[in-house]
Amino acid sequence: MKMSDSISSDEVKHVANLARLRLTSEELEIFTEQLGAVLDHAKDVEALKLDDVEPMSHPLPIENTMREDIPSPMLKPSDFLSEAPVVEGGRFLVPKILGEES
């Protein structure tokens, strides 16, 4: 299959990074090709002149759906902590966070 010019493997690497995914070099090649094919197809949309069309991010025209400021039942820690990978003292444990300070 021919390589598309819609997306480069560096760009795929970049989005994988943003999405917290790691790709092997083989996967990188395959995904680049597959995403390229989809984006090539999307070129028809990219080419449309739609300057005076309002974007539609939502199918419904409804507005102002809100709830009253009234408490509702909460979960017991035992309802969800048992599902957590690692817990300490009622809190979720995560490995050390790098790159925050220097």
Place this chain on the structure above:
Amino acid sequence: MSGMVPEQYQSASEIAELVATGEVSAIEILERYLNQIQEYEKDVHAFNLVTINEARAVAQETDKLIARGVTIGPLAGVPVAIKDNLCTKGITTTASSKILESWKPPYDATVVKKLKEAGATIVGKTNLDEFAMGSSTENSAFGPTRNPHDISCVPGGSSGGSAAAVAAGFVPIAIGSDTGGSIRQPAALCGVVGVKPTYGGVSRYGLLAFASSLDQVGPFATSVKDAAIVHEVIGGYDPLDSTSIKQAPESFLDMFDKGINELKVGVISELMGGIDGVTHEVIEQTNKAVSALSNAGAIVEEVSLPAALYCLSAYYLIAPAEASSNLSRYDGVRYGLRVEGANLNEMNVNTRTEGFGDEVKRRIMLGTYALSAGYYDAYYGKALKVRRLLAENFADLYKDYDVLLSPTSPCTAFKLGAKVNDPMMMYVNDVCTIPSNLVGHPAISIPFGSGKDGMPIGVQILAPPMKEPVMYQVAHALEKASQ
């Protein structure tokens, strides 16, 4: 029942009546269906989990209540299967993903709650393409589901497990979700009825989000009437879903038997050969449906929906964009899989790399790309505008037509493995169903004959938002004509 696809299905409404009047017990009904599951599930793999014990307890409880004279809801004793991307309290909910392999939600989805309140017996969780991303149910971390009509074929997807379960007579009713055709396409491929309700008509609370502005929960059934009954049960305003419609829907069954004399039906020409990919036999069969409707008194005309040409592209930008954000939360911190790493970032990466399958990764990356700075306007922004154009196209047509008609799926069920390595080829399966999702309109797929291979073909009726009554009215007429 006999054979993998029963000669005749028993309707849910009939079951509910028999159970409610005490003529047949709920447990007896349940055991009959469990037998069918016992017999054929190993070939079909419709379920990720069959909750035999819980189902038996519910059926027995139903029988006790009936014996005490308590009135049960419209689904008394009706076995129902739930797509495994809907939360069931205390029952494993996986979205067919390794990343949620053993997650037990602490709450029920609103639709699950409503089904229970209506007296249904939930028998298990059905297989799907991982996080509902796919059109063949091959993208499941737990193995593919097979089409009961021919187990070398796919059932369609992503709600392939639910469609196959109904087709195989494992349950009279199953619940699915439809983001780009994930109820209607497998319904067509499995020869059952499948409905995508108006966006906001059925609560999404407790549905594991794929693309939030497109997702809708809906029923599979063996008849249009059953589908309408279940749709009424699961539908209606839910204060837990901000996108839920407050206005109460009109009864879906009032107009049901009124016939379709003088109703105006538009046949979407773009989906009848205008766009490549729709097979000749599907078009031929759809034309037979058109004749049937016209014989029943409807005025049927060919119409054009020009923006349909761009729907596939728009959909495969919008849905992945929303998905990329919706699936961020699977990070190994609060629930589901964690694959340890030396630091937080490594843990996140290890977990997601190991936990997600290829199709999910593809869509996450595609969506991340479509939303990222520099590409937003060219891709995502443009796709949202196409959506507006499409809505305007539909609005214009609905000035003159009560409903629209098209094929549901461009082809009959294909062989397992035939398209799984070519995403674009797979995506084309949604070409007829996507328009309704983009604009939030309701649509239904009704079985209408079969192809040369003997595999079922479905016809789709599309209606304006909240106009399910007329959609069911036409679908019912078509159903009668097909028998």
Place this chain on the structure above:
Amino acid sequence: MNQVIFKDNWELIVGLEVHVELATQTKLFCGCLNQFGNEPNTNVCPVCLGLPGSLPVVNQKAVYFAMRLGRALHCSVNRSVFARKNYFYPDMPKDYQITQYDLPTNLEGYLELPSGKTIGIERAHIEEDTGKTTHIGTSGRISGADYSLVDYNRAGIPLIEIVSKPEIRTIEQAKSYVSELRSIILALEISDAKMEEGSIRVDANVSVREVGENNLRTRCEIKNVNSLKSLGRAINYEANRHISLYGNGESPRQETRHWDESAGRTRTGRSKEDAEDYRYFTEPDLVPLNPSEETITKIDQEMPELPSKRRKDLANLTGAKSSDVALLVERNHDAFIFDVIEGGGVPEQVVKHMVNNLSAGLGELSTEAFAQLTQMENKSEITSTQAKKILGELVKSGGTPAELATELGFEAIGTKEIENLVDQLINDHSDEWERFCLGDSKVQGFFVGQVMKSTSGQADGKVINQILNERSIDNK
């Protein structure tokens, strides 16, 4: 340090982003309690834990509070749309934050400082708070921590983020901006506004430029400032860091920095090379907010009097200097002062006592008693020292100043009596009187002392001086 900036001809440019936790009963998108100090992970539900399948529904009260603040800051209140800000961080249960992006609720307003300067407000939008991450390890800081623990009780608490324009030019203005914003928030009763407890959090965007320059230079965003004092120190540190970088021919790079209070310096924060791409898009799980004209009119009608208006009114009534006026309004004593003055209180004396002697509260003091007291003092029926004593009693146990004066033996020495005493002294001490009239001020103390002596200190010194001056003019 301020002087360093001026001496070297550098101008300070500050814009502030203030996050305010709203005092609603429940969280922004779910019915969990908005409460501080509970056991970890007890105020949570599927929504604020970001469990799969859960959906947000907006708290009406939080929206009302946000619009209320918007109007108080003279903003336009608009149709607004929620957006998702995507980035991975474990204190965000969904790994995106629901906030507002290109269509925020409040746009383009201003805040008037007590000094009279106005600072432009760019926007004030609604967003959800994150959970709380505690870093466990020897250093106590994030770097060098062995691991971290996350509590989601705070996740989803409603916030308003108020973004100022970069129009703040001094550290004093920055502090004054925050304290004025705080007063407004308290007057609106939308937050308890405690900076130390984190219910107000301030990020400062700091840059410098040479005086006369028009363009803005690279700014750094300083986080983790949790008192007005550290805000001042942090801005000062950062501005000087920039100045010395420019001095060395270098320049700062745009980044987030954290204020380290104990070290008295800022440190570079997360280097967000790729995290900068937040991939904002419309939150599909929520619908737009579109307040009707009636809603906005109602908010305006329900608007309490705000500090700036109250300061103006108090200044007009009392003629007090602006720092006193600001202080009294901040103490919420202006309404009381209005009542006292309306009841005949003497403005000058009222303000004097309110500022100096009533900072601890008004206790049992009634407006009538206070008004009478200032009149007695003004008529020199009692001295200011005596007035202060009586005031103390009034605060402690109420009563009327006249009775208290009698009880305490403060029967005032009338002006007539003092005049007689002064005239007697002039007669008896003509030499000293001559020197006084020639301008020898040393003898003034002699006369005053004599009068005090013969009245056991109950005469008003001011009155004595006044009489002495009158007599010396007569003498010329």
